[in-house]
Amino acid sequence: MAKYDERFKLKLVRQYLAGPDGFKAIAAQYGVGYKLVQRWVASYRQHGQDGLRKKRNPYSTEFKLSVLLRMWREGLSGEQTAALFDIRSPGCIGVWERRYHSGGIDALSPRPRGRPKTMPQAIPPKSPAEPVADDERPRKELLKEIEYLRAEVAYLKKLDALVQAKKAAQQKKRK
Incomplete structure (x- = not known):
């Protein structure tokens, strides 16, 4: 639904065109922005009443x-x-x-507006009944997993050190 209907816009435009009041005076009288009234008047002058329709x-x-x-x-x-x-x-x-x-x-x-019509195809999860043994996995995959696990351990160590430093700083503040 539009904020201002066509009749309201037409009323303001006709009041502007008929009287000595300016954009700001009419806008203040009805509680709308004067630029909006100015735009409605320009659209009305150019296209008539059709210029005020949605x-x-x-x-x-x-x-x-x-x-x-x-x-x-x-x-x-x-x-x-x-x-x-x-x-x-x-x-x-x-x-x-x-x-x-x-x-x-x-x-x-x-x-295109909105969300995509279809969901992307999900990768089917590996069934837990068939775990792949480490010796059957390719070397690159194993190295990648090792690298990931090392980064995870380093991250957790750093996080733990930050938590310990924060606790120590709070202990110092209390003393």
Whole structure:
């Protein structure tokens, strides 16, 4: 659900267009940000009442690129460009621009939203009924396990030394 419905936006826009009140006065009267009222008025002037309706369609890569090219060509700000192309969130134009500069046109393509549809295939666990003897395992695997176990022992020794040092420091503080 949108925070502000279309009727509310239209009411504020018409009040701005009809009277001497400015963006800040109207925004303060209704408890909204003046930039928001300014954006609604610009969108209304450019697209009429349709400019105040909620949009749900994602933007294509070609559309994003055409928006950026026109903005650069005509030297428009992000807000002016958003009003011109009926983009409800002018901040996304800056995001598109940064993505384009960092990754080119491929960075503008829509990304999949949400979690992946399927879980990755898990590696089946080895059955405990068939333990592999150490002499049957490859030498590289055994060396890797030895290296891991040595690192684990060294880590635990270091952790124990830190705990002992902390206890000793607390003992000194108490005295």
